[in-house]
Each structure stands twice: as C-alpha cells, then as structure tokens.
Amino acid sequence: MPHVAFIGLGRMGHGMAGRYLDGGFSVAVWNRTQTKADDLIARGARWATSPADAAEGADAIVTMVADDEASRSVWLGGDGIAQTARPGAIAIECSTVSYQHALSLGEALKSTGLIYLDCPVTGLPAAAASGQLALLVGATADDLETARPYLEPIGATIRHFGAVGAGTVYKLINNLMGAIHIAGLAEALAVAEQAGLDMPLVLDAIANGVAASPQVLRHAPRMVARNFADASFTAALRHKDAVYAVRLAEQLLQAKPLIGSAAVAAYDKAKTVAPDDDEARMIEIVSRPRDH
Numbered sequence: 001m002p003h004v005a006f007i008g009l010g011r012m013g014h015g016m017a018g019r020y021l022d023g024g025f026s027v028a029v030w031n032r033t034q035t036k037a038d039d040l041i042a043r044g045a046r047w048a049t050s051p052a053d054a055a056e057g058a059d060a061i062v063t064m065v066a067d068d069e070a071s072r073s074v075w076l077g078g079d080g081i082a083q084t085a086r087p088g089a090i091a092i093e094c095s096t097v098s099y100q101h102a103l104s105l106g107e108a109l110k111s112t113g114l115i116y117l118d119c120p121v122t123g124l125p126a127a128a129a130s131g132q133l134a135l136l137v138g139a140t141a142d143d144l145e146t147a148r149p150y151l152e153p154i155g156a157t158i159r160h161f162g163a164v165g166a167g168t169v170y171k172l173i174n175n176l177m178g179a180i181h182i183a184g185l186a187e188a189l190a191v192a193e194q195a196g197l198d199m200p201l202v203l204d205a206i207a208n209g210v211a212a213s214p215q216v217l218r219h220a221p222r223m224v225a226r227n228f229a230d231a232s233f234t235a236a237l238r239h240k241d242a243v244y245a246v247r248l249a250e251q252l253l254q255a256k257p258l259i260g261s262a263a264v265a266a267y268d269k270a271k272t273v274a275p276d277d278d279e280a281r282m283i284e285i286v287s288r289p290r291d292h
Contacts, residue, residue, distance in 0.1 A: 013064030015129030087113025
C-alpha cells in the first residue's frame with residue numbers, strides 16, 4: 001500500500017489529505033494543531049508527532065502550509081521532513097511560496113536524494129476535498145511522471161509549466177491577478193453604492209458584462225450582501241501571495257509593477273484591519289471614510 005505523509009491541515013490541506021485516505025493510501029498527518037486531524041485519524045490516518053515522524057518511510061510527502069517560513073521549517077527544520085525522508089521519496093510542495101524559496105528548497109531536497117516538485121494549486125476548499133484542484137507543476141518531465149500517482153488523487157487538472165519553480169511563477173501570477181480583480185471590484189462596488197445605484201441591477205450588469213471573471217462573479221454578490229462567512233481565502237494570505245508576486249515582477253521586469261503594487265497596498269491595509277477574515281471584506285475597508 002503506497003504511503004503518503006501530509007503536512008498542513010488548513011482549509012485546503014485537510015481536504016487534500018482526505019483524498020489520499022479516499023484513494024486507499026496509508027496516510028500519516030501532521031499539523032500544528034492536532035484537533036484539525038481528529039476526523040482524519042478517525043478515518044484511519046496516523047497522527048505524527050512531527051513532520052520528521054510523518055515522513056519516515058513515506059513514498060511521497062505533500063505539504064500545504066502558509067508561507068516560506070512555514071515551508072522551510074517543516075522541510076528543513078530540526079524536526080523537518082528532510083531529517084527522515086528516504087532517498088527516492090517524492091517531495092511535493094503544494095504551498096504558495098516565493099519563487100526564490102521554491103528554487104532553494106528544490107536544491108536542498110534534491111541534495112538529500114528526494115524527487116522534488118513545486119506544485120501549488122488553484123481551487124477552493126470544496127475542490128480540494130473532492131479532488132478537483134488544478135495542480136501547477138514545476139519539475140522535470142520524468143519526475144512529474146514518477147509523481148503522477150500521488151498527484152491524481154488531489155487534482156483533476158495537472159498543468160506542467162516547466163522546470164522546478166515554474167509552477168510557483170504561474171501561481172504567483174494567478175494570485176496577483178486575483179488580488180487586483182478583488183480589490184478593484186470592492187472599490188467599484190463601493191462607488192456604485194455611494195452613488196445610489198440599484199445594486200441588484202449592478203450585479204446583473206457585472207455578471208453579464210466584459211468585466212466578469214471567476215473572482216468577480218464569486219465575490220460581487222458576497223460583497224454587496226456583506227456575506228463574509230466561511231472565509232475561503234483570507235486577506236493576510238492574499239497579501240502574502242501578492243508580495244511574493246510583486247517581488248518576482250520587480251526581479252524579472254527590473255521595474256516596480258504599478259498595478260501589482262497598488263494591490264499589495266490595498267491588501268496591506270486589509271490584513272491590518274482583518275487579517276483572518278475573508279478577503280471579500282475589502283469592500284468594507286474601501287468604503288470607510290478616510291482621515292483628511
């Protein structure tokens with residue numbers, strides 16, 4: 001029976017780990033908060049006392065954590081995966097990290113004999129739980145084929161963007177575009193409200209107009225209704241991703257990206273006000289009176 005170690009059981013990781021159980025894999029799990037693993041343990045997962053414990057004997061190790069610092073800790077820390085993972089095991093980093101971290105982590109793990117893929121994902125928690133994510137892969141073609149049996153349980157679509165780091169480049173582009181769409185939408189809807197427009201009509205016009213995008217279609221009704229329950233993506237996480245993306249853009253374009261930088265500034269304010277709230281709350285932030 002193939003054995004998978006899964007590290008990080010947040011909104012996305014919990015459902016992804018469950019997919020391996022659904023697929024008949026032997027699964028060891030670790031998370032900073034053990035209670036998030038309780039139902040997975042009840043379904044047959046083994047609770048590990050550390051990332052190193054989870055990785056021992058695993059054929060593949062999958063991580064889904066918050067940022068560069070958390071990724072570095074679970075892979076390379078004193079109780080990290082690299083301490084116990086066997087040479088030849090497949091290391092799959094699904095977290096959204098910076099481009100430089102994806103590259104340096106790949107080099108560090110390959111030096112220990114692991115097969116490394118950067119494999120950030122797109123999709124909501126429901127897609128994670130049903131195996132319908134899109135996987136954005138950076139790896140050699142051979143390594144991707146070796147890893148494919150461990151990718152197919154969690155992803156309906158596998159997009160191979162190129163060498164290690166390429167999946168992360170696209171994920172950062174994708175999430176920066178999302179930040180721009182959502183911040184712009186919040187400002188536009190706030191203007192429409194202040195102008196006294198018929199908001200159901202505004203929503204209909206947006207949904208059937210050229211400005212519609214999946215982000216706009218999902219968030220516009222929630223913003224107008226001020227429905228921020230069940231946050232699927234927080235302001236703090238979006239800000240982190242946008243910062244990583246702008247840093248990469250500055251490196252590659254050798255100039256400060258104006259629109260991306262504006263999105264970073266908007267989310268910097270949002271994460272200061274409500275870091276763990278749904279990013280759709282941006283409309284409340286842009287609607288607040290400014291101090292003069």
